[in-house]
Amino acid sequence: MLTTHPFDDDKLREECGVFGVYGAEGAAAMTALGLHALQHRGQEAAGITTFDGKTFHSHRAEGHVAGNFDSEHVIARLPGTVAAGHVRYSTTGDTALRNVQPLFAELVSGGFAVAHNGNISNATKLRRELVRRGSIFQSTSDTETIIHLVATSTYRTLLDRFIDALKQLEGAYSLICLTPEGMLACRDPLGIRPLVLGRLNDAYILASETVALDVVGATFLRSIEPGELVVINERGLRSLRPFESFRPRPCIFEHVYFSRPDSIVDGSSVYQVRKRIGQQLAIESPIDADIVVPVPDSGTPAAIGYAQQSGIPFELGIIRSHYVGRTFIQPGDQIRNLGVKLKHNANRALIDGKRIVLIDDSIVRGTTSIKIMQMLRDAGAAEVHMRIASPPTRHSCFYGVDTPERAKLLAAQMDVERMREFIKVDSLAFLSIDGLYKALGEEGRDDAAPQHCDACFTGDYPTRLTDQEEIEQPDQLSMLGERRAI
Numbered sequence: 001m002l003t004t005h006p007f008d009d010d011k012l013r014e015e016c017g018v019f020g021v022y023g024a025e026g027a028a029a030m031t032a033l034g035l036h037a038l039q040h041r042g043q044e045a046a047g048i049t050t051f052d053g054k055t056f057h058s059h060r061a062e063g064h065v066a067g068n069f070d071s072e073h074v075i076a077r078l079p080g081t082v083a084a085g086h087v088r089y090s091t092t093g094d095t096a097l098r099n100v101q102p103l104f105a106e107l108v109s110g111g112f113a114v115a116h117n118g119n120i121s122n123a124t125k126l127r128r129e130l131v132r133r134g135s136i137f138q139s140t141s142d143t144e145t146i147i148h149l150v151a152t153s154t155y156r157t158l159l160d161r162f163i164d165a166l167k168q169l170e171g172a173y174s175l176i177c178l179t180p181e182g183m184l185a186c187r188d189p190l191g192i193r194p195l196v197l198g199r200l201n202d203a204y205i206l207a208s209e210t211v212a213l214d215v216v217g218a219t220f221l222r223s224i225e226p227g228e229l230v231v232i233n234e235r236g237l238r239s240l241r242p243f244e245s246f247r248p249r250p251c252i253f254e255h256v257y258f259s260r261p262d263s264i265v266d267g268s269s270v271y272q273v274r275k276r277i278g279q280q281l282a283i284e285s286p287i288d289a290d291i292v293v294p295v296p297d298s299g300t301p302a303a304i305g306y307a308q309q310s311g312i313p314f315e316l317g318i319i320r321s322h323y324v325g326r327t328f329i330q331p332g333d334q335i336r337n338l339g340v341k342l343k344h345n346a347n348r349a350l351i352d353g354k355r356i357v358l359i360d361d362s363i364v365r366g367t368t369s370i371k372i373m374q375m376l377r378d379a380g381a382a383e384v385h386m387r388i389a390s391p392p393t394r395h396s397c398f399y400g401v402d403t404p405e406r407a408k409l410l411a412a413q414m415d416v417e418r419m420r421e422f423i424k425v426d427s428l429a430f431l432s433i434d435g436l437y438k439a440l441g442e443e444g445r446d447d448a449a450p451q452h453c454d455a456c457f458t459g460d461y462p463t464r465l466t467d468q469e470e471i472e473q474p475d476q477l478s479m480l481g482e483r484r485a486i
């Protein structure tokens with residue numbers, strides 16, 4: 001099976017990606033392309049469901065989009081002008097075929113397929129109640145609770161049932177659903193996870209990120225607003241606001257790490273924001289050095305910004321192999337420990353004798369930093385000053401990002417000085433939380449009403465975390481899988 005990250009389990013990984021097409025010939029092939037552009041968001045599994053006006057068709061598999069959706073006969077088995085697709089990194093429920101999305105069920109209203117990016121923070125509680133009332137779950141995914149809530153709602157129309165279901169959810173969800181009555185897509189009331197709308201001739205396209213619109217040649221229309229529900233059918237697109245309105249709290253980490261730099265997220269170019277983050281970092285934590293070196297890939301735009309602001313030359317002092325992770329082998333511990341060395345290599349000719357400013361976007365467990373640091377010393381670096389383009393990651397994410405448990409987050413265990421000693425760098429500094437908001441065009445963080453979710457930095461979770469509050473009863477979690485932890 002083709003998967004990524006076999007060498008670095010337990011890291012802060014990506015999340016999930018969703019893609020939808022309404023009203024285009026070859027909707028499945030288009031969805032495969034869209035998912036390919038979203039592959040960085042989830043590499044455990046991929047799936048596409050289509051509707052041909054009468055019947056739903058589905059293909060779901062573990063592994064990457066390429067390899068599962070690149071053959072003509074797979075696409076030929078997915079006819080229809082309407083499609084929804086998903087790439088997955090699990091947050092609730094194990095990595096098994098039964099949890100691969102889109103999930104599908106036959107309801108009283110006909111077929112219902114759902115693709116979900118996010119995580120429902122009261123899924124265990126909802127599931128327990130549903131099971132008690134007779135629901136028979138087919139998966140261990142939080143996403144399946146949505147299907148059962150729609151199925152068991154006492155409202156008459158499918159739309160009202162769907163809204164009734166959404167109102168019972170807590171946490172983060174960008175959803176694309178296929179029904180015989182059309183496509184339903186929505187963002188949770190705080191807009192924690194992204195979702196954008198595009199147009200390709202007469203078709204509507206929905207995607208987690210604008211890069212997926214670009215790949216099929218669609219025009220970006222706008223972001224789906226936090227709390228917005230769109231219904232797309234043969235009469236066109238209708239926008240509804242089923243929730244009371246809140247101040248949006250979109251995920252700030254999309255800008256730091258998750259989204260592709262060529263995407264526009266909530267109106268901002270990810271690349272430009274990352275460059276501004278680097279500039280801000282240079283203002284906050286200057287240092288005398290010979291070269292600025294990024295930890296590729298995601299440290300690169302911030303390093304460009306740091307170099308431009310400080311006037312210190314930018315150099316590719318570390319080269320990343322793009323083939324690591326694309327392997328058929330799941331290695332044992334001994335090989336796993338070689339991981340970052342296989343992935344990154346010091347560009348010795350450049351490093352030898354130099355004072356280096358090393359830029360990465362984040363430190364999670366510290367695995368990357370420790371190995372890169374050793375590599376730079378071995379290559380003859382005179383000094384290494386590490387600058388991190390985000391505040392210390394001290395808390396787990398419960399909104400669709402597969403973070404390690406809190407005990408494994410380096411910054412949850414140590415203060416910055418101890419981290420510096422642990423990583424063995426000459427100096428270490430993180431971007432301030434206000435600096436991060438400044439890079440996003442704000443004056444700073446509005447502590448009274450924060451403009452983003454930034455809980456992994458601040459611990460300020462914007463929703464209730466019902467399942468976490470009840471975690472003392474471990475038998476509940478055993479239903480949903482093993483991976484959640486505080």
Ligand SMILES: O=P(O)(O)OC[C@H]1O[C@H](OP(=O)(O)OP(=O)(O)O)[C@H](O)[C@@H]1O
Nearest residue numbers: 011296297298362363364365366367368
């Ligand atoms: O402290 P750690 O646990 O090592 O995790 C942090 C590292 O993980 C991410 O990179 P990753 O290698 O996943 O992907 P990238 O190539 O997109 O930067 C992130 O950009 C950091 O480099």
Ligand SMILES: NC(=O)CC[C@H](N)C(=O)O
Nearest residue numbers: 015016091092117118400
């Ligand atoms: N990372 C995600 O958005 C995952 C979606 C869903 N919670 C799942 O585990 O399948």
Ligand code: SF4
Nearest residue numbers: 251253397453455456
């Ligand atoms: S906790 Fe962090 S990664 Fe998770 S949604 Fe909030 S900002 Fe994003």
Ligand SMILES: [Mg+2]
Nearest residue numbers: 296297298299
């Ligand atoms: Mg990295």
